[in-house]
Amino acid sequence: MAKDYYGILGVKRDSTADEIKRAYRRLAREFHPDVNPDPVAQEKFKEINAAYEVLSDPRKREMVDLGGDPLAPAGGGGGPAGGAFVGFQDIMDAFFGTTSSRGPRPRTRPGADAILRLDLDLHETAFGVEAPITVDTAVVCGTCSGAGTAPGTHPQTCEICGGRGEVQSVQRTFLGQVVSARPCSACQGFGTVIPHPCGTCGGDGRVRTRRTLTVKIPSGVEDGMRIRLAQQGEVGPGGGPPGDLYVEIHERPHDVYSRKDDDLHCRVTVPMTAAALGTRLTIKTLDGEETVEVKAGTQPSSTLRIRGKGVPHLRGTGRGDLYVHLDVRTPTRLEPEQERLLREFARSRGEEVAELSKQGGFFSRMRDAFNGHA
Numbered sequence: 001m002a003k004d005y006y007g008i009l010g011v012k013r014d015s016t017a018d019e020i021k022r023a024y025r026r027l028a029r030e031f032h033p034d035v036n037p038d039p040v041a042q043e044k045f046k047e048i049n050a051a052y053e054v055l056s057d058p059r060k061r062e063m064v065d066l067g068g069d070p071l072a073p074a075g076g077g078g079g080p081a082g083g084a085f086v087g088f089q090d091i092m093d094a095f096f097g098t099t100s101s102r103g104p105r106p107r108t109r110p111g112a113d114a115i116l117r118l119d120l121d122l123h124e125t126a127f128g129v130e131a132p133i134t135v136d137t138a139v140v141c142g143t144c145s146g147a148g149t150a151p152g153t154h155p156q157t158c159e160i161c162g163g164r165g166e167v168q169s170v171q172r173t174f175l176g177q178v179v180s181a182r183p184c185s186a187c188q189g190f191g192t193v194i195p196h197p198c199g200t201c202g203g204d205g206r207v208r209t210r211r212t213l214t215v216k217i218p219s220g221v222e223d224g225m226r227i228r229l230a231q232q233g234e235v236g237p238g239g240g241p242p243g244d245l246y247v248e249i250h251e252r253p254h255d256v257y258s259r260k261d262d263d264l265h266c267r268v269t270v271p272m273t274a275a276a277l278g279t280r281l282t283i284k285t286l287d288g289e290e291t292v293e294v295k296a297g298t299q300p301s302s303t304l305r306i307r308g309k310g311v312p313h314l315r316g317t318g319r320g321d322l323y324v325h326l327d328v329r330t331p332t333r334l335e336p337e338q339e340r341l342l343r344e345f346a347r348s349r350g351e352e353v354a355e356l357s358k359q360g361g362f363f364s365r366m367r368d369a370f371n372g373h374a
């Protein structure tokens with residue numbers, strides 16, 4: 001495997017000669033055996049010098065950029081150990097340079113949105129309510145404030161990738177040598193490792209908790225609507241900025257009213273006689289009671305409209321209407337006296353009413369009429 005010389009110096013692949021020189025000087029000062037007698041530091045110092053030797057020489061640097069290793073032992077070649085297969089994507093990446101400048105990924109990332117269902121009664125959706133909600137989301141860990149490290153400790157630069165967050169490998173393919181970069185498995189691409197993770201969050205920087213919020217539901221909301229509470233969603237990994245919380249309104253079915261947009265509908269049963277003679281009805285509305293007039297001669301399936309007694313409009317002023325659907329009910333059972341009166345009524349209107357108990361009544365004559373025997 002070719003050494004990642006850019007990673008060792010912590011510079012980008014497109015760095016200028018000057019940037020490389022500055023990075024080298026800084027690291028050399030830090031790891032010079034005179035200041036840092038630690039054997040690991042001495043090893044590091046050698047690496048830094050080798051990397052600078054390569055990258056400060058335009059000819060050697062070009063070899064590195066083509067995937068080679070100018071310092072590799074003769075015949076070493078830099079081929080894949082065990083002839084690992086190089087995927088087509090790797091080759092494309094190498095040709096189009098998509099892997100060259102990714103760098104370490106940040107530990108802190110934005111959190112996800114959360115959604116919560118809120119069941120409300122018609123009264124609440126119509127007139128609004130302040131509803132307490134219980135939210136179960138990730139919040140910033142109180143012990144480490146999102147850093148993920150145990151108190152008094154810090155993340156350390158990953159030794160495997162030198163802080164780049166990715167490791168490069170050079171492989172031989174039918175197209176020649178190909179450099180491919182993969183996220184560093186030692187640090188998951190972060191470029192740093194947390195040697196002592198926070199005991200509370202395990203290094204994630206966030207913990208799940210349950211909290212109670214009050215959400216203000218405006219009047220006139222509808223089933224399925226979502227109310228956005230900014231930044232009340234999930235806190236991101238590493239204590240990243242929280243997403244939003246959406247409260248989705250679900251309106252419970254009402255015993256009496258069904259809702260269509262901002263109009264309400266209800267059904268009221270009216271006896272046949274009341275429909276014929278006219279009457280007054282007291283209707284329960286969302287706000288109280290309303291007296292409406294059923295005109296004499298009202299037909300089955302008639303509708304009364306009570307203006308402004310529906311649901312308030314969410315935007316603007318005004319309200320929907322309440323529609324009262326009238327079910328005109330025919331009596332199912334008549335006392336003998338009632339039947340006599342009804343027959344007399346029919347006779348007085350010249351209506352023919354058959355006696356169903358007798359043979360050859362109304363329906364039999366109807367059938368004869370259809371068959372042309374009348």
Ligand SMILES: [Zn+2]
Nearest residue numbers: 158161184187
């Ligand atoms: Zn790493």
Ligand SMILES: [Zn+2]
Nearest residue numbers: 141144198201
């Ligand atoms: Zn923590």
